Amino acid sequence: MNPILLNNWEGQSVTDVFTEFDDSRWSAYREPDAMPVEEKPEFKGAEILLASYGTPSYEGYAFVLFRRDGKLYEVNGSHCSCYGLEGQWEPEETTIEALRHRVKEGTLGEGGYDENPFAAELLQVLDALPADGVAMPQPEKKG
DSSP, rough: OOOOOOOOOOOHHHHHHHHSSTTTOOOGGOTOOOEEEEEEETTOOOOOOOOEEEOOGGGGEEEEEEETTTTEEEEEEEEOOOSSTTTTTOOOOEHHEEEEEEEETTTOOOGGGGGGOOHHHHHHHHHHHHHHHHHSOOOOOOO
């Protein structure tokens, strides 16, 4: 499944998403021989399914859904005008059912003041996932 990157991350790469959360995101200050961000243990093996980042009024709000090692995880981050998302990569295990409930019965992904709408796209991702959220769908056999 190709990652869906929305709002400020539209047109960016998965590496850009990881870099925003990395403690050394200011790449100009990184050592030339520093480990690539996508190879760092906290990011390695994370298959991003959806990531959205909105920055209204010099603030920032981010949501990332990814799978790794047979489980679904979400990461939420926010910041004021003085900082970024660095140091906030704190994955929480989640389920399709929990996310669907938070979208349909709550306000997850609505946008609003945080200018970070992603509810419709998140529901599309959840609908495309197998029931357990992590198994890869098998291609249909032609015959």
